[in-house]
Amino acid sequence: MYKLFKPTKKISSKLKKALIENPHWILNDFEILDQLITSEKNKTNGNIVDLRDIFLKKTKSKLEDLSKLHTHTISAAYENFLGASNLHRCIIKILEQKNLEKLIDILTTDIIKILQCSVIILLFSGKEKVVLNNPYFINIKNEEIKKIMRSAKLTKKKLTRLKSNSTELYTKKILNESSPKIYSEAMLSLCTYSEDYNSILILGSSSKNFFNEKNKTDYLDILAKVISIQLRNHISALK
Amino acid sequence: MYKLFKPTKKISSKLKKALIENPHWILNDFEILDQLITSEKNKTNGNIVDLRDIFLKKTKSKLEDLSKLHTHTISAAYENFLGASNLHRCIIKILEQKNLEKLIDILTTDIIKILQCSVIILLFSGKEKVVLNNPYFINIKNEEIKKIMRSAKLTKKKLTRLKSNSTELYTKKILNESSPKIYSEAMLSLCTYSEDYNSILILGSSSKNFFNEKNKTDYLDILAKVISIQLRNHISALK
Structure with a gap:
């Protein structure tokens, strides 16, 4: 197994066979696809050669932005709740006096x-x-x-x-x-x-x-x- | 090793890591690339011709999923806020009596x-x-x-x-x-x-x-x- 995954120049024939029989392993895996495209781009000095590449770059950054925004929204909702619960603690304490x-x-x-x-x-x-x-x-x-x-x-x-x-x-x-x-x-x-x-x-x-x-x-x-x-x-x- | 190459639904994490570290295994292998593109083509009536298309398609669906999730989070935060603001209206009205x-x-x-x-x-x-x-x-x-x-x-x-x-x-x-x-x-x-x-x-x-x-x-x-x-x-x- 070690040999199969060694960073060799060429893929082992066993692994190749497995991949050809199971193309969905790669096709359904976002991270592997991303890596394949990024490496291919690097090979060509990062020159954009296709409209799809431009679109791809934009979609990818949109995805990253939305991920960040999503995290911010969750954290804002949490802060709002924290804020409300602190406000309520204040109200009760004020009323108790x-x-x-x-x-x-x-x-x-x-x-x-x-x-x-x-x-x-x-x-x-x-x-x-x-x-x-x-x-x-x-x-x-x-x-x-x-x-x-x-x-x-x-x-x-x-x-x-x-x-x-x-x-x-x-x-x-x-x-x-x-x-x-x-x-x-x-x-x-x-x-x-x-x-x-x-x-x-x-x-x-x-x-x-x-x-x-x-x-x-x-x-x-x-x-x-x-x-x-x-x-x-x-x-x-x-x- | 046998287990790694079993025709499972998802790729094993070890194999995934190996592929991400050695993208040239796939990119330099015409047969694997051909197989990837052919299977994706079959799925979509033969319209997809490039790995970038596959990636794009996946990015788009991921983007849509995240958009939906984001909208749900915003709406939950809004409902929480509506709840808090109604509670506050009640509190003030009660205190005013x-x-x-x-x-x-x-x-x-x-x-x-x-x-x-x-x-x-x-x-x-x-x-x-x-x-x-x-x-x-x-x-x-x-x-x-x-x-x-x-x-x-x-x-x-x-x-x-x-x-x-x-x-x-x-x-x-x-x-x-x-x-x-x-x-x-x-x-x-x-x-x-x-x-x-x-x-x-x-x-x-x-x-x-x-x-x-x-x-x-x-x-x-x-x-x-x-x-x-x-x-x-x-x-x-x-x-």
């Missing part, structure tokens, strides 16, 4: 981890100041929060804005030197369910592509709504 | 439509009877609800049970003749967030495969948790 302090705590501990962010800040401006023992809950003036919302083009319908242009990041202005470097940020409007206050949630990431403007914001919009509802519930319970 | 009556109303109107169910029933057993003006909110005895939970094997960890065996459906027992016919049902435990009462949500579908035992319950589990949290909030507000 029974007061404002606990809500802010969970945002700056568990939620920041699930979302793989570097920083979460909640800007708040109500009729009365709300004092919490958490440095990431920041009371600011109503005019200032309205200015931020205008420049970020946040409205009742557009709840999320992503930004990856590092010179324009809001987190740059409020975080100090020792904070983690932020290269992209998401701003979520939390005003959907109340007129009594204005509030913005800012998520910052150390990766430039994490909150890229081109990304979809469907999941962050849901998160904004869920946090808005809970914020309204907890704020009204303070009164 | 400010009291128990409104929660039950939204379940039996909007949520039933989004989930494409035929019926939604909430079974409830608390220390005190809760009276609502909604026929789908049903007070039952504590022993009875516990019996249902045991037979459905619902626990704190297993929140959802699907059933498509029409003789065992719980909805059969409580719905009257004029109600829509139910062929599968989902039971969701709503006891996750309180020890003060027992509660089960039942979704019924007119399609046998809608709540098939083989389906995943990830999204219904999330729904059960969200409704549980809101039920606890609204029940405690009644006191």
